[in-house]
Amino acid sequence: MIKAGIIGGSGYTGGELIRLLLNHPEVEIDFVYSTTKAGTKISSAHQDLLGQTDLRFSSTVNERIDVLFLCLGHGNSSKFLKEYTFANQTKIIDLSNDFRLRADATFDGKTFVYGLPELFKSKIEQTQCIANPGCFATAIQLALLPLAKAELLANEVHINAITGSTGAGIKPSETSHFSWRNNNVSWYKPFTHQHLGEIGESLSSFGHATGKLRFLPNRGNFTRGILATAYTKFDGSLEDAIKLYRSFYSEALFTQISEEPIHLKQVVNTNNCHIHLHKDDDVLLVTSAIDNLLKGASGQAVQNMNLMFGFEEAKGLQLKAGVF
Ligand SMILES: NC(=O)c1ccc[n+]([C@@H]2O[C@H](COP(=O)([O-])OP(=O)(O)OC[C@H]3O[C@@H](n4cnc5c(N)ncnc54)[C@H](OP(=O)(O)O)[C@@H]3O)[C@@H](O)[C@H]2O)c1
Numbered sequence: 001m002i003k004a005g006i007i008g009g010s011g012y013t014g015g016e017l018i019r020l021l022l023n024h025p026e027v028e029i030d031f032v033y034s035t036t037k038a039g040t041k042i043s044s045a046h047q048d049l050l051g052q053t054d055l056r057f058s059s060t061v062n063e064r065i066d067v068l069f070l071c072l073g074h075g076n077s078s079k080f081l082k083e084y085t086f087a088n089q090t091k092i093i094d095l096s097n098d099f100r101l102r103a104d105a106t107f108d109g110k111t112f113v114y115g116l117p118e119l120f121k122s123k124i125e126q127t128q129c130i131a132n133p134g135c136f137a138t139a140i141q142l143a144l145l146p147l148a149k150a151e152l153l154a155n156e157v158h159i160n161a162i163t164g165s166t167g168a169g170i171k172p173s174e175t176s177h178f179s180w181r182n183n184n185v186s187w188y189k190p191f192t193h194q195h196l197g198e199i200g201e202s203l204s205s206f207g208h209a210t211g212k213l214r215f216l217p218n219r220g221n222f223t224r225g226i227l228a229t230a231y232t233k234f235d236g237s238l239e240d241a242i243k244l245y246r247s248f249y250s251e252a253l254f255t256q257i258s259e260e261p262i263h264l265k266q267v268v269n270t271n272n273c274h275i276h277l278h279k280d281d282d283v284l285l286v287t288s289a290i291d292n293l294l295k296g297a298s299g300q301a302v303q304n305m306n307l308m309f310g311f312e313e314a315k316g317l318q319l320k321a322g323v324f
Contacts, residue, residue: 002309003030003064007080008071009057010037010045011170013095016298017069018046022053024302024316026309030065031058063087067305070094071298073169078107091308092129093301099131100198115304117313118142118252119202124307132304135296136161136217137195139228141202142255142273143288146248148203148210152234155211161228162218167292175219187218225264226296227289234284241277241284249275253314254295254303262289265324271299271317294319 004021008014009032021027032042038059043049045057063086070077070092077098086092092110099105099112106112113123115130116138124130133141140159147153162185168176175181175188193215203210211232234241242257249255255273262276267289278285290296299317306313 001028002066005065006032009034013297014071015046016293067091095132134195135292139226139288143286146245149206151208153210155233157232159215159230162220164222164224225268231285238279269322270319
């Protein structure tokens with residue numbers, strides 16, 4: 001058994017990690033650090049865990065753990081790592097965007113590898129530190145990577161994606177307040193969302209020029225999941241596109257190509273990304289769906305942990321979709 005520590009334990013991604021790690025056969029949760037709930041039972045914040053754990057939130061850390069998960073907002077992971085030191089062998093998986101871009105990937109002598117297993121599996125297997133991808137970034141990259149690799153992404157790409165309210169974290173804001181969010185849909189940060197940087201770096205990692213990405217993020221009135229659509233010029237047939245995607249993802253355990261049009265509920269509560277392809281005239285429409293808290297955050301973090309420690313990639317991640 002390896003020992004894990006979680007920082008930011010009372011938040012949404014922290015809660016999902018606790019749920020996953022409590023059921024992971026190779027992991028024991030050593031501590032769950034919290035700035036606001038130290039001393040209280042984890043099951044009093046994450047009430048579904050009643051009867052599953054007697055652990056309490058902690059105000060201290062154990063520097064000798066095997067793996068540390070940072071589930072903090074932007075800027076707080078680097079601040080935390082400046083304040084606390086961990087043993088050399090401690091592997092770090094950060095869920096924020098502090099270390100995702102190449103320019104930010106080296107910190108305090110450590111180099112963070114971008115943790116998208118469909119793209120960087122062998123690097124992930126060998127690294128000590130992971131920058132876990134963003135949720136929109138995961139859905140959009142998985143929708144576009146096969147085209148980027150095949151040098152078929154030279155034209156402008158139009159992307160529209162809608163996310164559930166858990167994407168905004170546990171602290172209520174004006175636009176995640178029930179009265180505003182319920183029965184409502186709206187866009188935000190048109191064409192400027194912060195995930196465009198990491199998406200661009202991954203798509204260009206094959207060495208081919210890519211067209212401009214026009215990304216419009218939307219807020220949905222549901223709690224979890226991301227449905228993303230992207231379309232661009234594509235001269236081949238639908239069969240060509242399906243072959244390309246099937247080949248790119250032939251070894252991916254969690255990314256599947258669906259012949260049927262897809263919807264959110266088939267992936268929510270799982271670590272899967274489902275992708276559907278549709279061709280009209282010279283345009284290819286790619287739809288992808290993930291759970292923002294699992295494949296978009298804590299599930300992918302556990303997938304990365306499995307790869308880093310040499311466990312089976314899907315260990316602890318055989319989950320069941322909500323469906324109805
Ligand atoms: N939500 C998603 O769908 C999603 C998806 C992918 C990536 N992410 C990224 O994952 C990170 C965590 O997201 P989240 O949704 O879990 O956020 P969250 O629900 O707001 O949780 C963050 C937790 O961090 C702790 N915290 C807050 N301020 C802090 C500070 N100044 N210093 C130390 N700890 C502090 C708090 O926990 P305590 O009170 O217990 O200390 C808080 O509950 C973010 O960087 C986010 O961008 C989120």
